[in-house]
Amino acid sequence: MYKILFILLSFTFFSVSSAQNIVLTGEVINPITNEGLHEATVKVLNAANDSVLASTKAKLNMIVEERNGNSTGYLDKNSGAVFNLRISSSFQDVVLIVSASGYDSVKKNIRIDSEKKRIDVGTINLLPVMKQRNLNEATVTATKIKMYYKGDTLVYNADAFNILKNESLRKLVQQLPNTKIEEGVIYVNGKAIESLLFSGKDFFNGNIDAALDRLPAYIVSKVKVYDKQGELSELTGRDMHDKQYVMDVHLKREYLGTWMAKLEADVATEKLWGGQGFLMRMDDRQMLSIDADVNNFNEERKMVDIGNMVNSYPTGIHKNKVANIEYYFEPNNTWRFSSNASVQQKEQKTHSWTNTETFLAPDNLMAKNKTFVSDKNTRVNAYAALRARQTKKWQSKLKFDFTFDNMRHAQDALTLAFWKRGNQDWHAWEVDSIWNNVTRLSSDDMLYTLLNPTLQKQKTFTYKPEWKTSLVLGGNPFNIDLQVNHNNVQNDLYNNYKLDYLSTQDNDHRRIYNNHTEHNTTVDATIDYGYKYFKNDKYDGVFTPYIAFNHTYGNLSHPYYRLERMQEWSDALDWTKGSLGILPDGEWQAICFDNENSYYSKEKKQTGSVGMRLSHKLTGLKRGNIQFDADLGAVLQYKHLDYQRNEQSYDIDRHAYSFRPTLTMEYRSNGKHKWSPELRLNYTGKQQLPDLLNMLQIEDYADPLNLFRGNASLQGEYAHRLALRYGISQRKTRHDMYLSLQYTRTHNNIVASSIYNTENGGRIYEMVNTNRTHEANGDVGYSLPLDKNQRFYITLSVRGNYRQNADMSQLSAATEKGGLLQQYGVTPNAILRGTVGNKFRFSSRWNTAFSTIKQSSMDTHYRETRLAADFSWDLPWKLQLASDFCANIYNGFADASINKAHCQWNASLARRFLSDQLSVKLIANGILTPKNNIYSSINATSRVESYTDILPRYFMLSVVYSLDWTQKSKRNTK
Template sequence: MKTNMLRHSLLISLILFLNFNVFGQKILGTVVDKNQNPLEMASVMLLNAKDSSLVSFVSSASTGAFEIYDAPKGDFLIQITYLGYENFWKKLTLGADAVNLGTIILKENTKELQSLVVSDYGSPMEFGKDTVSYNAAAFKIKPGDVVEDLLKKLPGVEVERDGSVKAFGENVQNVLVDGKEFFGKDTKIATKNLDADAVEKVQVFDKKSDMAEFTGIEDGQDERTINLKLKPGKKAGYFGTAELAGGTGERFKERASINRFSPKSRISFIGLANNINEQNFSMQDYISFMGGIGSMMSGGGMNINLGENGGLPMGLINNQGVQKSFAGGLNYSKDLNKKTSLVSSVFFNDFFNDLNNNATRENFLKDASYLSKILGNQSSNNLSTSFNLKLSSKISAFQNVIFRLDGGLGSNRMNSVSSDVSLRNDNSKINENNSIYDISGKNYRLTPDLTYQQKFSKLGRSMVMKAKTNISHTANDADLDANYTFYSDQLTTRQILQNQQSANEGMSYDLNAAYIEPLGKKRYVEFSAGLNDQNNKLNTDFFDIINDALVYNLNFSTWYNRDYINRKTGLKYSSTQTKYNWAAGFKYENSLLKGTVNNENTNIKNQFSAVLPELYYNYEFGNGHNFNLDYTTDMAEPSLLQLQPIVNNSDPLNIYKGNPSLSNEYKHNLSMRYMKYNAFEFRMFYASLRAGFTHNKINNSINIDEFFVRTMSPMNSKNEQSGSGRIEYSTPIKPLKVKTKVTLRSNVSNGYSLINNVWNQTTIFGKGINFSVENRKKAKLDVLAGIRYYRSDSRYSENANLGQFYTETTLFVEGSLNIGENMILKTNFDNVSYQQSFSKDAVNVPLLKVNLTTFVDKNKKLRLTAEIFDILNQNKGISRNSNLSYNEISQTNVLGRYFLFGLSYNIKGFKKAHGIEIKMGDRD
């Protein structure tokens, strides 16, 4: 049945893409310079003669040759551009025959072009020395589209279904607006909230670290970055969007984005409110809070676990629970003078989540297993405000100062009602816990950071010094009412009724300095030193509630002071050449961990030292063609939670206690990446290999007593290994006018857990394949369809017969259709199928969503929207979690079918701009 479904889905996708007029006209030619040398990567555009809109686009091959397939009949302009040469253009009338333009000689541009005003046509793509630049006007967008919609149309840029962005195979880590940070490093705020109509150019480049940018010496710390260069007219007025919608089940959605730009200052406001599980920003504050709560409920069923890629678990944004968000932010940047600039932002977030959970967990012993059935209801609220500021000043041609200030404050509350039953294989009860846990907390943090950069008269000689401080405070107040029962020969029932108070004060400083000396021929040696000191004071006071009175509990109350001092010195040699750059070096790191428990009744002192080698190599074969190798080592200290010797009894059947005697982990990480992007054929090949080895890996030691009460404590276990590989290949199929992409991935990990003093080795193998196909000409119809498949197998040394597997298969289709001039129909369909070894039947979740937009005025500023979510009413919140000691599958409450009706308005007010200014060359 599954095979038939896959066959039918792929057949439907193929029918959607096939255009039977596959034998259109072909345009041929070769681009050379005056000496008949071929010009590779010249941009060749076919433009509509009426409105100069882009019809087709290719780049010339290494021979200078180009071919445009499937050109329709009619009147067109052909335009060819190449950096440093004058533009070539010619009028064409296409009929039934192919057109051979022959050899086209581009003339060198004898004048240094600073800017060019173009009124009718422009180049869709420009390849500079370190930047790929897209002319947004060449890619048709619809009124109301945001930047994310524009990015989906750009060759080489991909927007994943979770909103993350890739450019030429690499994850985009920064999105800038006119070269300035926009709400910090949260990329989704810019891509999901800024109007695409405001963008003149999208520039893709590798942003260097502050140090590499200042010194000009590569350090391997580049981050793939997108810069949104706004249209000149947008810098002299205001623009934005306001949206309001309501629907069945009291569902609502409100969003606003308003921007006011001038040549020297920029101010942006974004706001949203909804109860349909949408967030157009990151969830870091909420994750941090819930991660802390999860650690206090480490054995229960209501914690949040991070997924494979360190992100949110599958479905949290749209599937887990019913969420309500109110958020708003203000971003302000200003050029104070020619040498000093300011970038700042403040963000407010009020987030609610109601989560019902039904989980089945298989727990592993030495040669047996038992089940846990977990039911729970969790209601949480996170109220937070965060801010960041960056002040940059170029004191002179040889000196820079950068000051950053980050901070935030918040309050949180969570109430959890849960039931946890452990069962033998015959379904007889072992133990049971019914508990109510209510916790509230407040926190604040402040992190000032100062960087001083100094160049000397000798070219390449430089010095960088950094000082950073972090101040934080967290206070929690919790009430626990737990009633637990042991089922044995004699029934035993107990109760914990407690008030639990905790406070954590943190203070740290970090000092770093580096000196670079040139050795000639673009070779350098770097000396570095650093000192980091982290101090925490953690007090935990437990009170038993007896006859409504608070009685202090000395057994569970703890005072813990921790001081972690880290000193490091380093030496690195680097070479930066035309085609390649590399660096090799090492750091010597010495750490001292001092701790005091219960007012010096217990003293802790551990010292660690290690030599940490590093190696970086990058080779550039050409534009879009490179190889990268990176080897790093790191000494990771235990977390405060793992060190603090505090018994957490919030779940009496799953008790957690820290271990102040933990040692540091020593990590080796090796990664290799290869990418080749063919701009002539729009083909991309990307391959990566990663390997990791961790000595003294910190894992939980688990002891399960005769009543199956689990007591967990962190310990340094045996070594852990991991590896992963990934291959991506995308290519157009020109006769079918489609683009295909296939991704193969695999991973393996090997670790150890200690259960009842018996080591159990766990090996996990994973493999997956993604395949997608989409049409290339998207003026009227935009369709993406494909399949994702992943399988994971777990094997255990002590109980090999309990090996587990799960599979996840997703069929998906996304479509957008322009109906006439004033109507747009969008649809999303996913069918997710889950299969797990300890569950007999597969779970299928078909999810269909449809959106219809109608423009009601001739300027297309006002539009009406109608949306249906989960038309089939089949949404299910299914998630899985694998651990060294258990496998779990859970189902949570989710949003069901709802209808949403709304309207939105594009806000525009500009001074009149004369033409479009396009700067030819690298990023400006």
């Protein structure tokens, strides 16, 4: 009986399902002009008997504008002509036919997925018939449309931008209007891109920098920017409010399935050299990328650009060796496999000279430092992830990441310290000059000298397995996420510490050896259930209760040895870096063991969270949609530390209950009006317990100039953050404006309080709480084209920042604590980009940072101006000329040698041969002056000014050979 009832119920269910309808949607455009084809005919046929199931006409979007009380409308040709067809889900195979007068028809076979309510067939390109196509090409070549809106999607036409043959995707993205790249993040209209996709797939596993540098720009057809539904929405077939703001790169059809390869050799003056190899294949389902590079001219490169505009210079002189292989395979909606393996070795040598001024009353503490660093780091990384959809309503993902780091750090440092009492002649001397003449100075002039070479060897093993599964129950997703992170650290540290005073203070000479091991394991587990509680044409909501747990356990063994206690062995060695890495013979451990500074610790941290996430949309508004998001979680934090030092044990634990709310309101225009605004308001509250090491009742004298004292009364801090972002776009004229504001108030902010000793320049510091920390910053920008054809774009912006906190630095324990320290600045910025014809492209940038530090005893004003420009020019006879110029102008810095203009000019000339497969390039780097790096920073407590050497002026010859085999074979076949 039960079996018969079950069969009847199943039959009823599938009968109802078969009666459901599916909507086929898409757009029709002319790919030559990028204009939508209004009234194009769209038909759907039954593949079995060619009977017509449905037909319609593609329609352009109607734009309505109001001027002086009157409404006018026009069809937006810059967006695609959209069509929607409704058919029964009982058909499995259908044929889509799109036609228009004067255009070649397109026929497309479509497989119907009955689980979906809507199928997007994408963009249908209708080409004019051959005769008309030639005429159209002759008339529209000079007026290619750079960007347009297709509904809520911003589309850039890559062919409309001036891209040279050997340039990477990064060069294309940098030219896109209203787009910038900062610290590996792409911003469009001031909004950060969360993922960079290729035809909807994340081929590079979230590594935006790798995608920008490896892919050549000339194979790109379009770049789309839009909000993409997340995996939960795809799995459930319902909007689960998990959209991401993405940039989706679409390749030209002729390059899908093409093997692309490149070989490069570089040779330069100053004994500089490089070599590079690259192999790549990408299609709709998979991507394989292999690259290798070796060079010693400070570049970590994937693909080499013709004109490389340098925005910031690395420090030191680098030698880089890297090999990388990446594979991605997604044959269907069921399986997705991604993997990566890389080996990299970096060698760095850096000379730097630093002036540091610590703000104290009545005298500031000055320090001059000269440092030479030699580093050699090797990293091996392997990553693999497999996602499988066991059924149409259940998917799981397994991921494993392994990293091995082998680091060797050698440093030779010399420091001189003195109190600033007037301007002495020797203040402007180099560090070596003062060191050589230090015996001629009195104790009133010089406080101390410190010779401090260091050698460190460290090996780190990191393992990161992860399992995540999502199961649709009742049409809603149930998710489990489990992650483990385990690492082992093996560290050997040698340190010579030779501190000499010119006063009556006792000198301090130490030879230190520390061999410590560290183990850390973190386990994160999260369970949540997303319930779609309401949905109609006006309202849409998702309610997600969740439970999360974090457990971290770590132990550290830190034996500390004072090797100078073996006096005879120690006296036989000098104090320079040449004596590092040497240990005494025999039974030295017991003699040299420093019980006071050796310690062993075990720390456990646990965090449990219970809460709910709420997301509610109002979709029935006339001008747009409003979405409210809230994360309301109750959190229990627990920390326990077992610490042993100097034959004493310390057992300390802390716990705290807190409420961590995150509230967001976001408004988005529907894009049907002249101006399209977006507004986002956000509040976040977060509590954090203090580091238990800072609460121990100990005094650490391992560093004679920086003595640490614990503070048992230290409390946890709670940060409140408010953020606002407003953006508005005029889609017809391409005018865009944005405003971004953030404010942070930290209650019980944990900061370092310092008491300086006037006799020896050392300090005693401990972590304390303060309620005087406030921070605010904002950014406003406006971007617009300067001509009708959008060949020239200008972006104007102003950035401001303000920070205040209590002055926690004292000259002595008897000195009254300082007042309020304030730091604020304003930075106007202007960017001009343009193209002249199809051959010449340029960009220029100006900004000046005006900064002020206000203290109770003094105000400090300084500014830094940056001017930069670059261009690339495609000349006759297949010549390509490119150049970039950058100037930094400093004013108001303590070191007079910095207060001037520092200019950098580079240029290159390239010639292409063999149907553009071979390129020979001559590069001149540092034409005016050699590269250098000047670092300057002023905050509430100190001023730091540093000069670092980088590369000398050099001239380089590069030979690049590239080809794509698939296209070559196609041409031979034809």
